[in-house]
Amino acid sequence: MWMKVILLVSSLVLASEGQSRATFQRGNDHSGRCQYTFTVDSPAEASCASANRGPEMENVKSRLTLLEVMVSRVLGGGGSGGRAMVDAQVVLERDQLQQDKEQLNRQVQELQRRVEELTVETGRLRDQPCPSAHGIPTLQDFSQNTDHGESRKTPRGNQYYSLVSRQHRSQGKSPALQAPVGSYPTFQLGNAAFQELKAEVSEVPAPHRVQESIQNHTGCGEVVSVGVPQTHRKADGISGKYGVWLQDPESPGVPYGPETVWRIDTVGKDIKQIFAYENMQQLVRGFPSKVVLLPEPVESTGATVYRGSLYYQRKRSRTLIRFDLASENLAARQDLPHAGFHGQYPYSWGGYTDIDLAVDEEGLWAIYSTSKAKGAIVIAKINPDTLQVLQTWETNIRKNTVANTFMVCGRLYTVASYSSPNTTLNYVYDTRTKESRAMAVPFQNRYRYNSMIDYNPANRKLYAWDNFHMVTYDVRLGRPGSV
Incomplete structure (x- = not known):
């Protein structure tokens, strides 16, 4: 009501400012109440049509009512309305960021594909012999x-x-x-x-170290070089970022032969599936011949295959399991004494890699740590039938400072980095002499996230899982100290 009075008074005052003749009267009405009367002459109208004044006033009243409602809403419900606007803005920004993320992921995948193609093409060109210049015959x-x-x-x-x-x-x-x-x-x-x-032809004797490496190629020795990685397959989907893949170095032949490839994707809540491929070609094509369901879930990427059995660590425990692949039965289970598990002593890349099982020319091994060793790597020789510990060695190499390890001819080798494209094998520990020393054998992480490395003594290759990619490395052996 007071707002209407103020607006009426203001309009009369403004009108009076624009007119030369205005009168103000004050007096009592018929009931004795004081009244103020303003009189302003209209410059355009001789007389007022009282019939038209009603709709105009009603229009003003409706607008004022609408204004009052809007003001009351702002003053009374401002908190919830403001929050609703903020929430809507957050949703819009979140959707935009999600679209940008998907676009960047597509670009990254395309770049990775192109890099892989260029790498394969480079390797192919490197393997081709150089042609003779101008067609000149060579020796x-x-x-x-x-x-x-x-x-x-x-x-x-x-x-x-x-x-x-x-x-x-x-x-x-x-x-x-x-x-x-x-x-x-x-x-x-x-x-x-x-x-x-x-052209004079003369015979030049090979250097002494090269001759030693060649002579020891068929027998056991120390790793003197690791070849460039060869990519065999890229896993599909997020479940293939980490995993295990390998071949049995001492396969019994029935029903799975030495050409059978085994694969486990280790991303998920309960990992219980292992895929069998008839050979490497079927792995490349992505056609598994069988999917085997495991009785207990797998922990991380430390599993291995040996003599027809899958050896792995049970999830959230220090229990080792031997699973017979032919009969698909649990053949043995045994706790690894005092071993840390589920993130107590992992490799530097993490992934609950507390217990890593490995195979070499001398049998089955477990690589882990204990509270007594205070995080240093402990090596255990394992009976492949009963999973009993036959002997242990405590090293001076801290487990969480290396990216991964593997065994070759009774020697433990450590990889310095899991993400650097050009890293090294930086330490070796000999279980015969119980001594460790530093080394610097070049090693490549082509896809910059290597989560699994296992040695196969049958073909002298390393099997690795590098950021969705299944790759192998050729290994050359020589006499100790020949590097």
């Missing part, structure tokens, strides 16, 4: 197309070459390679009938 060409100095026709341009060795040796000269006139214009000088290309 290898002559060695393949000559026999004890006799002239033979080569497939290149139907040219004839002669390796003159016996005559020149008898004359005390170096062997020479002769080509017919006009074969290579670039080498013709003046009116010379032909250009003689000379």
Whole structure:
């Protein structure tokens, strides 16, 4: 009510400012109440139509009522309305960020695919022999197309070459390679009938260390080099970011042979499935021949396959399990004494890798730590039938400072980093001498998140799971200290 009075008074005052004739009267009405009367002459109207004044006032009243309602809403319900607006803005921003994230993920996947293609192409080009410049035959060409100095026709341009060795040796000269006139214009000088290309061949003995490595290639020795990773397959979906894949180095042959590939995706709440592939080609194609259900869930990426059985750590425990793959039965179970588990002593990349089972030329091993060892790596030789601990070795290498480990010929090797593309095998511990020492054998993490490394003594390869990718490395052995 007071707002209406104020608006009426204001309009009358403004009208009075614009007119020259305005009167103000004060007096009592018929009931004795005091009244104020303002009189302003209209510049446009001679008389007022009282019938038209009613709708205009009703319009003003309705607008004022609407204004009052809006003001009351702002003053009374401002908290909930403000929160609703903020929540709506947050939802919009969240949706936009999700779209940006999906777009960036697609770009990252495309870049990874292109990098992988370029890497494969680089390896293919590296393996190809370099062609001879300008079609000039190399010594290898002559060695393949000559026999004890006799002239033979080569497939290149139907040219004839002669390796003159016996005559020149008898004359005390170096062997020479002769080509017919006009074969290579670039080498013709003046009116010379032909250009003689000379090549002296001599035998150079291999360095002592190389000879040692070659001699020990068929037997046990120390790792002297690890080859570049070869990619076999990329896992599909988020469940394949971490996992285990390997082949049995001592397969019984029935029903699974040495070519069978085993794979476990270790991302999930309860990991109980192991996939069997007939061979590496079927793994690449993604066609498993069988899916086996395990009796107990798997913990992390420390499982291994040996002599027809899967060996793994039961989830959230220090219990080791031997699962017979042929009969699909639990063959043995045994606690690993004092071993830490479920994040007490993992590798540097995490993943509950407290207990890592490994196989080499000498049998089955467990790599772990205990509270007594205070986080240092403990190696245990395990009976593959009963899972009993036969012997243990405590090293001076802290488990959480290395990315992963594997066993070769009774020696433990540690990998320095799981994410650096160019890292090293940085320590080796020999269970025979009970000594460890630093080393620097180059090692590559091509996809920059290596969560599993296992050695296969049957083919001298490392099997690794690197950020969705299943890769292998060739391993070369030599005598201890030959690196």
